[in-house]
Amino acid sequence: MRMIAKSLVGVGSALLLAGAAHADGVSLNAGRVGATDSPALAKFYSAAFGLKEVNRLTFPNMIEIMMNFGDTVEAAKKNPNAQIVIMQVKSVEAGDTIPHLIFNVTDMTATVAALKAAGGKMDADAKEFGKTGIIIGMATDPAGNHIEMIQQPKKK
Numbered sequence: 001m002r003m004i005a006k007s008l009v010g011v012g013s014a015l016l017l018a019g020a021a022h023a024d025g026v027s028l029n030a031g032r033v034g035a036t037d038s039p040a041l042a043k044f045y046s047a048a049f050g051l052k053e054v055n056r057l058t059f060p061n062m063i064e065i066m067m068n069f070g071d072t073v074e075a076a077k078k079n080p081n082a083q084i085v086i087m088q089v090k091s092v093e094a095g096d097t098i099p100h101l102i103f104n105v106t107d108m109t110a111t112v113a114a115l116k117a118a119g120g121k122m123d124a125d126a127k128e129f130g131k132t133g134i135i136i137g138m139a140t141d142p143a144g145n146h147i148e149m150i151q152q153p154k155k156k
Helices: 002-018 038-049 073-078 108-117
Strands: 026-035 052-059 062-068 083-088 100-105 135-140 146-151
Touching: 026 038, 026 146, 038 052, 038 062, 038 083, 052 073, 062 073, 100 108, 108 135, 108 146
Parallel strands: 026 083, 100 146
Antiparallel strands: 026 100, 052 062, 062 083, 135 146
């Protein structure tokens, strides 16, 4: 229960930031929480807060569930606001138990430069996710909070 409360505080903070002024080309994508059983935690968020599952990524050792608000699943899928992402982890006591922010960016290179200039650090170089054209960068802010940045493929 302590983990859920801590996660809600982090997610609540992330969602509050979604309405604030932002840099050109950057918007809040989601707040992420971890769970050893992501489908079970998704049921909790659905029952407790009315969130609907809008997408599910299933990998051999992980299930990641994206949730959003809406009266129906279709309405939640159309909701342009930031989502809550539930990522399956081996243990909720793992080193990355603090939720992190996920930002959409239109220019990864410029955003990384701004992040570094402001005192943040990249955990590794930004790179393409598989062969999707999506570029993902993982960073840490000066306080040690984790940040994920996602740049969608350029439209042709």
